[in-house]
Amino acid sequence: MIFGAILAGGVGSRMNISDMPKQFLPLGDKPIIIHTLEKFIMCERFDEIYVGVHPNWIGHMGDLIYKHIKVNKERIHVVEGGSDRNSTIMNIIHEIEKDYGESEEHYIITHDSVRPFVSARIINENIDNVLKYRACDTVIPATDTIVTSLDGEKISEIPNRAWMYQGQTPQSFQINLLKKWYSELTEEEKCILTDACKIGVVRGGDVHLVRGEVSNLKITTVPDYKIAQAMIGGNLID
Template sequence: MIYAEILAGGRGSRMGNTDMPKQFLLIGSRPIIIHTLERFLLNDRINKIIVVTPREWIQHTIDLIKKYIPLDKQEYIEVCKGGSDRNESIMSGIRHIQNNFGINDDDIIITHDAVRPFITHRIINDNIDMAIDYGATDTVIPAFDTIVESIDNNFINSIPIRNHMYQGQTPQTFKIKKIVELYNSLNGEEKVLLTDAAKIFAIKGEMVKLVDGERFNIKITTPYDLKLANALLQGDKNDK
């Protein structure tokens, strides 16, 4: 089975004065999360989509799905409660899969930010293919700007070679049994170091295959991003 897990646990603190998490804000006439779900529903390789969201927003998420997603597609989507952080939310979705469907050796989970609505069919398929072959993937784009490291946020500590640097996006895709095994083997100090799921594999010395992303596969986290997303959406409409 191939599962897509849509991570909709963000509270949207960088979005400014809004009364709801950023994934529920509109681009065009529909919520961001609906645009994202529609991209995954178009891929017939995906068997089930799990949306992970804060407990207090579960019913709102369900209501949006009922309002915007065609009835015959709603059966592919399930909503469950997220965890205290990103990786705990991923594991919460996996526990939902375990409890409701069981987990087989070849099952794969595609984890994706709800606020990256411009994910392409090609990126999704590349993630699936590479996860089947390698067990773990991370979607990235080359770092076009020079990366500067500053530990104290005041002075430069190092300037890494730009040709070796990439900017991480999502999806990140994994064989489910492997990510569960590695996550459960982490100690408390290792869990503190985690910034995303791919780092679980990196900490344990496991290989993660790079998948080419796209510069327009943006994450909507600020008011500027929201304006850019609306412009991208309008551009898509004009191209059709």
């Protein structure tokens, strides 16, 4: 079975324009997270879709689904998110296995709730690649020179840009493989490794690449929000 997983466990907003988490801010005529969820609902290859939300916002998420989602509501499950990205994924996996048991044939396609412009191609290529390779990450080639600095004051290294990519989502995994990688982490690593694909890299696993798109924007800052509103023809909130 193939499961979609929308990660919406955060409660903070670095944009300082609202007291609600940024995934619930309006984008055009509906919240950001609804745009994202609709992209997953349109993909018929998902057996079920899980949304991991902070406990304080589960009721609100349910109300949004009732109001905005017109078809296939029965495929959507709202569950409690965790304290960070990876614990939210693990909470979703726990709920999946409560509902459908464990299986080597279970795969999860995880996606940021604040990447509402993910394309059908990206989703389908994640599904194709995770079925083939068991783990994959969505990336775009780095267009700017990447500079590393160990002290934040002077350049430590300028890597070859030809090898550099910017990570996006979805990040997709065979569920049992991701559980194995996660179980092998120390508690310290679990607190530090906030990126799911880095878990695989640290554990020495192979994570294959899926070509992303510049338009697959993550809305994190006010400039991101302005760009997203321009892309969809909406207005900023007051």
